[in-house]
Every structure is written in C-alpha cells, then in structure tokens.
Amino acid sequence: MNGLIVFNSANDVVYQKLNTPLGQKILDVAIAQGLLASDTTLYSCSSSHSLDSNILLQIFSPIISSQRIMHYQFDNCYESLQCDKGFNLVFGDLLGYTFLKIGQLPIEQLMRQLGVAITLARYCYGANLFGSQAGAMQQELLTQCLDCYEMLLWQEEQTYLLEAMPKLLVNSDLKRTIHLTLDATLEQLRQAGQTRAHALLMVSHKMVAACSTRQALPLSAADLLFLGILARTSNANAKSSSSSSSPSLSPVQAQRAVAVFLQGVSHDVNSGCVPSIVHISRLPGHQVLLQVIEYANMPLTSCIYDAFFVLHKIIAVQLQGDSDALKPAYESLESFVGQTITALKRHLKQRPEDLENCIKKFSIKWENLRKMYTEYFKNYERELLVRIESNMSSFVEELKQLFTLACCDSSSIHQLDQLSDSAAIVEAKLLEFSEFLAVKATRNISIEAYLEDFPGLVHFIYVNRSSGQMLAPDLRANQLVPKTKLWSMVEMTRSYLKRGQTTVIWKDKAFHYSYFLWFEDQSGGGGILKSSLDLQTHFLTSSNQPMNGGLKQQAEPGALTVDYYHDLAELCFPKMSPGKVRVYELYCIHLGLVTATCAVEHARRLVATISDVVGDESF
Incomplete structure (x- = not known):
C-alpha cells in the first residue's frame, strides 16, 4: 500500500495519489464506518478514477486537525505515526499545505519519499501550490514525476539512491565538439532574445555536457535530478504511446515542452523559484537534449516567492497566539511586500489590463491589512x-x-518551433557520434579496469556534491555486490553522517565497506579544508535545532529534499563563500579480506586516479 494525500489549510483534499491496495483499504474503512454503501464498486487506480475527496476528508480529518493543533498551539507537530502490520504515516508541510504520505515502508524511507514529493510539487507549481490558476497540466506533471520516481527509480538506480547525476566520460576531442554544439544552440537562443538559457545533453540518463548562458541562474544539484526525472518521464510517456505512432517519424520529432519552476543554486539571491520552459528532445542513440529557458523577471519573482514563505510564517504565528513574535514577522512581511511593489513598478513597465487590475487589488488589500496591523x-x-x-x-x-500573472507568463517565448529546429541541428552535428555515445554509456566505467591497481575493490561511488554529479560502475545483474548491500550501505553512512561522522569503516562476513566525506577549497588550488568545528559534539549539543542555512540534525542527507551538503559546508566554514567550498563523498566496497589500512590507501589513490582521468575542471 502506498499513497500521497495533500490537504489545504481548510482540511480539504487538493491532491491524491493512491495505489490500488491503499485505495481499496480506504474504501473498506469507509464502508465499515457507514460512509459508503456496502455495495460500492471496488476502487480503481486508473487515471480516470479517484476516491471521493469527502470520504478522504471524513476519514483523515481528525488526524490532520490534530496535526495542525499540535503545530500551531504547541509548535510540536507529529512527524510520523506507526500502526500495526507495518502501516505507517508521515507528515510534511509546505506553505500551509499538509502532505500525508502513507505506506507499508520503514519510516525513514517514507520520510525520504515524502520529501521528494514536496520538492517535486515545488518544481511543478512554484509558489502557487495546487492553485486553480495553475491548471490541470501541472497536476498531471506532478503525478507523472511521482510515478516515475517511486515506481521506476528510487529502489532501482544508484543515481536516485545517491541523488546525484552520473557523468558520462568521453575523450577531450568529443567533449569539445559537444560543448561547441551546445554553445552554438545557446547562441541561437540568445540572438532570438532569450539571454537566460541552458542546454543539456544526456545519453542513457547519464550527463554528457551542460552549457549555460552568462545571465542564466546556475543549476543546482536538485535541478539536475529533477531534469533527469523529467527526461525519464517523457521517455516513459513516449514508450507508452509508441504503438500509435508512425514508424516513419524521426526520433527528434519525439519532443515535449513543459513549464516548471527550477530552484537554482542556494547561494544566489534569486534562487528558490525560477520559472522556466523545458523543451525535451529524444535524439538517436538514446540521446536526450534539454533546452531550458528562464523567462521571468528574477528579482520580481524572488520577492513574490519569498513573500509566500513570510506570509505563511505570520499566519502560523497568529494561530499560535505569539504576540511577541508577531511584530517582527509582520515587519518582515511588510518589507517583502514593499520590495514586491517596487519590483513591479521597476521591471514591468508595460502591463496588460488583467495584471494591472490584479496589482491594484493586491495593493488595496495590502493597504487594508497594513492599517489593521498598525492599529493592532x-x-x-x-x-x-x-x-x-x-x-x-x-x-x-x-x-x-x-x-501567476506577473511571473508565470511564458507567452513571450515564441520560438518553440526554433527549439525543435535547434534539436534537429544538434542531431545532425552529433549523428556520427550517436552510436559511439550509446555504446559508451553502457560501458562508462567498468570495475574490471580497476582490479589490477586496486585488488579486492568490487564497487565504488565518487560524488561531487557541489556539482551534483557522480562517477560509479553501472549496476549489473551478475555483479558481485548484491544491490541490497549497496542500499543498506548508503543508509548506514547517512545515519552516521547525521551524527557528525564523516569517515565510516565497517565490515560484514563478505565485504568491507568504507565511506569518506571531505571539503576542498575551490578558490585556493583545490586543497583539503579542515573545519575547526567538531561536528559530533555540535550535533550532540544542538539536538534538532536548525543549523546555518536551515539544516537540522534530523534532516536526511541528499540533494532533492534539502540542499544538505551546501548547508553542511556553510556550517563548517561560515566565513567562506559557499560557492568556493566543494564537497566530495567516496563510497568503497572491498572483499572482506581487505584490511582497513588497505581500504583507506585505496580510497586515497582512487580519488587521484579518477581526477587524472576526468580532470578537475569537469568534475
């Protein structure tokens, strides 16, 4: 049983995604409680059927109401509920919406799934979560992405286990050709008036190259993962409809354009919500070209987006009845609303009538609120x-x-046909390499190539947390290390990292495991950085209090749910610019006979070997 239900501030159901067993279970409960007739037809999980929202409201309203009371009156809301037979519920909150994840999975796994679901909702809706203005397309996109992640990726691919994009290694000449091709594509977009754009090329879901214009907001690690999920979702949809497609169509004609809200790097002042159009083109040889266009005014969008979070904060403070905290919360809201109105005047010189009317209504309502707060x-x-x-x-x-009107109007992008033409040009320029890239993607990194220099090494994963990319041998059906061993290894290292342990070594009857996390100075020649902060002591003394950047001890390490490693670097090196600190992780699995000393030496030499092969400038 697995499902997700989202409730608004009035406890109404605004989104539901339930698989058949969970839907049938809820239906049985509704019949047992007399909410439905005993002859009600069985639940169907098809896209055209869902449970009556009123039924879900009546069954779950007591739990959600209790959750809100605990949150607003005691500031101590539930994180999870454990029930009989492994049936668990976990709770999350975003901008006043309560996310309820239900399933027969361990609490930690459900919490990670819930965190990803909340993140995907932000990517699909931006600040207007489940709003009527957003339309049905965003809800359909969210459902497709959730299906792709939960049913295809998170328990099958180490990419989404580690939450980092695998990098495809190619020789310098081919790399130069690909970059020149993508740069030429961006130049065409720039000449067409789109000065903030990205072009990414993936092969078999591995990142080959990513290029951006100078004015574009840098992509975060979470952005790369989300774009990877989008590409996989598009591919799955294309396969499902291939039976009705004409076999004479060129692969480049399998295209899709969607509106999303990227995140951007967290140390940029305009990060958080970047309205974008993503044009996805499937090319020969399992290649996927993604052209991303940022179309909104970022200072304005950033102000409005921040205003949503401040507004949610002041609503929570009012419900808690905390008069002392209300005034600073109001002052913060007043500041962001003032910045929003200033940005509207500065950046939107020509405004259509509907936007002009909306601005007037917004200003009137704010002035009314401002007077009431002043009097209060x-x-x-x-x-x-x-x-x-x-x-x-x-x-x-x-x-x-x-x-919606000021930040989500993509009508200025007229060259979607041009994006298709750009994809055709990229296909033509890379056609002679398509077969090579497809084969290379299946043999990107082979553990056999490392056996002579590293006897006993059976698997490794090298992750650059700052770029959101990783290098690792592909998982194969006949591999020596069972997939369950790798998943449990990552889970264990995360539990130790949350306690401040950046180096962990242990073994079982068959294998020897080792994990290392370290920081490097990007601005000073790539030297190792040593923090004066004792993470273990800090976590023990700070309990679950927020650290710098909002990171909590109990936050799950990853990139999709929270920018954990950026916050960790900011905590350890508060005086350094976050963009100047690189965070790396290395996972190694050796045969059990290998000693700890040998494993540590192998880890040191493995990093040096990979750096020589890849080059620091690209990883």
Missing part, C-alpha cells in the same frame, strides 16, 4: 486580530494571482 500593535486588541485573520485568505489569493 497599538493596543493588541483580539478583535483586530480576528479581522486580520478573516482578511488574510483573500490577500493570499491575490498574491497567488499576482504570482
């Missing part, structure tokens, strides 16, 4: 706070409408 802070009368709360919902709706 004079004498703290409860009646004024009730009036504020009653007016807040309409203000939130106006902010959502403003976000």
Whole structure:
C-alpha cells in the first residue's frame, strides 16, 4: 500500500495519489464506518478514477486537525505515526499545505519519499501550490514525476539512491565538439532574445555536457535530478504511446515542452523559484537534449516567492497566539511586500489590463491589512486580530494571482518551433557520434579496469556534491555486490553522517565497506579544508535545532529534499563563500579480506586516479 494525500489549510483534499491496495483499504474503512454503501464498486487506480475527496476528508480529518493543533498551539507537530502490520504515516508541510504520505515502508524511507514529493510539487507549481490558476497540466506533471520516481527509480538506480547525476566520460576531442554544439544552440537562443538559457545533453540518463548562458541562474544539484526525472518521464510517456505512432517519424520529432519552476543554486539571491520552459528532445542513440529557458523577471519573482514563505510564517504565528513574535514577522512581511511593489513598478513597465487590475487589488488589500496591523500593535486588541485573520485568505489569493500573472507568463517565448529546429541541428552535428555515445554509456566505467591497481575493490561511488554529479560502475545483474548491500550501505553512512561522522569503516562476513566525506577549497588550488568545528559534539549539543542555512540534525542527507551538503559546508566554514567550498563523498566496497589500512590507501589513490582521468575542471 502506498499513497500521497495533500490537504489545504481548510482540511480539504487538493491532491491524491493512491495505489490500488491503499485505495481499496480506504474504501473498506469507509464502508465499515457507514460512509459508503456496502455495495460500492471496488476502487480503481486508473487515471480516470479517484476516491471521493469527502470520504478522504471524513476519514483523515481528525488526524490532520490534530496535526495542525499540535503545530500551531504547541509548535510540536507529529512527524510520523506507526500502526500495526507495518502501516505507517508521515507528515510534511509546505506553505500551509499538509502532505500525508502513507505506506507499508520503514519510516525513514517514507520520510525520504515524502520529501521528494514536496520538492517535486515545488518544481511543478512554484509558489502557487495546487492553485486553480495553475491548471490541470501541472497536476498531471506532478503525478507523472511521482510515478516515475517511486515506481521506476528510487529502489532501482544508484543515481536516485545517491541523488546525484552520473557523468558520462568521453575523450577531450568529443567533449569539445559537444560543448561547441551546445554553445552554438545557446547562441541561437540568445540572438532570438532569450539571454537566460541552458542546454543539456544526456545519453542513457547519464550527463554528457551542460552549457549555460552568462545571465542564466546556475543549476543546482536538485535541478539536475529533477531534469533527469523529467527526461525519464517523457521517455516513459513516449514508450507508452509508441504503438500509435508512425514508424516513419524521426526520433527528434519525439519532443515535449513543459513549464516548471527550477530552484537554482542556494547561494544566489534569486534562487528558490525560477520559472522556466523545458523543451525535451529524444535524439538517436538514446540521446536526450534539454533546452531550458528562464523567462521571468528574477528579482520580481524572488520577492513574490519569498513573500509566500513570510506570509505563511505570520499566519502560523497568529494561530499560535505569539504576540511577541508577531511584530517582527509582520515587519518582515511588510518589507517583502514593499520590495514586491517596487519590483513591479521597476521591471514591468508595460502591463496588460488583467495584471494591472490584479496589482491594484493586491495593493488595496495590502493597504487594508497594513492599517489593521498598525492599529493592532497599538493596543493588541483580539478583535483586530480576528479581522486580520478573516482578511488574510483573500490577500493570499491575490498574491497567488499576482504570482501567476506577473511571473508565470511564458507567452513571450515564441520560438518553440526554433527549439525543435535547434534539436534537429544538434542531431545532425552529433549523428556520427550517436552510436559511439550509446555504446559508451553502457560501458562508462567498468570495475574490471580497476582490479589490477586496486585488488579486492568490487564497487565504488565518487560524488561531487557541489556539482551534483557522480562517477560509479553501472549496476549489473551478475555483479558481485548484491544491490541490497549497496542500499543498506548508503543508509548506514547517512545515519552516521547525521551524527557528525564523516569517515565510516565497517565490515560484514563478505565485504568491507568504507565511506569518506571531505571539503576542498575551490578558490585556493583545490586543497583539503579542515573545519575547526567538531561536528559530533555540535550535533550532540544542538539536538534538532536548525543549523546555518536551515539544516537540522534530523534532516536526511541528499540533494532533492534539502540542499544538505551546501548547508553542511556553510556550517563548517561560515566565513567562506559557499560557492568556493566543494564537497566530495567516496563510497568503497572491498572483499572482506581487505584490511582497513588497505581500504583507506585505496580510497586515497582512487580519488587521484579518477581526477587524472576526468580532470578537475569537469568534475
């Protein structure tokens, strides 16, 4: 049983995704409680069927209401509920929406799935979560991405186990040719007026190259993973409809364009919500070309996006009745709303009538709220706070409408046909290499090539957490290391990392495992950085309190759910620019006869060997 239900602030169901066993279980409960007639037809998990939202509301409303009371009155909400027969529930929150993940999986795995679901919702909706303005296409995209991740990727591929994109190694000449081809594609987009764009080439879901224009916001590790999920989702949809397609069509004609909201690197002031159009083209030889166009005004979008989070914070403070925290929360909201209005005047000189009307309504509602807050802070009368709360919902709706009209209008992108033409040009230029790239992707890194220099080494994973890319031999059906061993190894290292352990070595009856995390100075010649902070002591004394960057001790290490490694680097080196600190991880599995001393020596030489082969400039 597995499913996800999302509730808004009024406990109404705004999204549901339930598999057949869970749907049938909920249906049985509804019949047992007298909510449905006993002859109700069986639940179907097809896309055209779903459970009645009123039924879900009546069954889960007590749990969700209790969760909200614990959150707003005691600031101590539930993280999970464990039930009989391995049936578990985990809770999450984003901008006032409660995410409920249900399944017969361990709590830690459900929490990671829930975190990914919340992240995917942000990528699909931006700030206007499940809003009527967003339309059905965003909900369909979210469902497709969740299906792809949960049913195809997270338990099968080490890419999504580690949450890092695998890098395809090619020789310098071919690498130069690919980069020149992608740069030429970006130059065409720039001449067409799109100065903020990215072009990425993947082969068999491995990253070959990624190029960006100078004005584009750098892509984060989570962005790469999300784009990988998009490419996989598009490929799965293409396969499902291939039976009705004409066999005479060229592969480059299998294309898709979707509107999403990328994240960008967290140390950029405009990061968090980057409205973008992603054009996906499937080329010969399992190649996928992604052309990403950022179309919104980023200072304006960033202000509005931040205003949503501040607004959610002030609503929570009001519900908690914390008068002391209310004034600084209001001052923060006032600042972001002021920045938003200033940005609207500065960056949107020509505004269509619907946007102009929306801005006027938004300004009027804000002025009304501002006056009520000013009056409230004079004498703290409860009646004024009730009036504020009653007016807040309409203000939130106006902010959502403003976000949609001011930040989500991609009508300025007229050259979708040109994107198809660019994909055809890339196909033509790389056609002679397509077969080679397809074969290379299946033999990217072979563990056999390392056996002579590293006797006893049976698997390794080398991850650059700053770029979000990794190098590792592919998992094969006849490999020596069972997949379950690798999954349990990563789970164990994450549990130790959350306790401040950056080096872990252990063994079982068959294998010897080792894990290393370290930092390098990107600005000073790539030297190893040593932090003066004792992470173990820090985690023991700080319990679950937020660290710098919002990282918590109990946060799950990864890239999709939280930018864990960026926050870890910021914690360890607070005086250094986050973009100047590289974070690396190395996982090694040796045969059990290998000693700890030998494993450590192999790890040191393995990193040096890979650096010589790949080159620091590209990994």
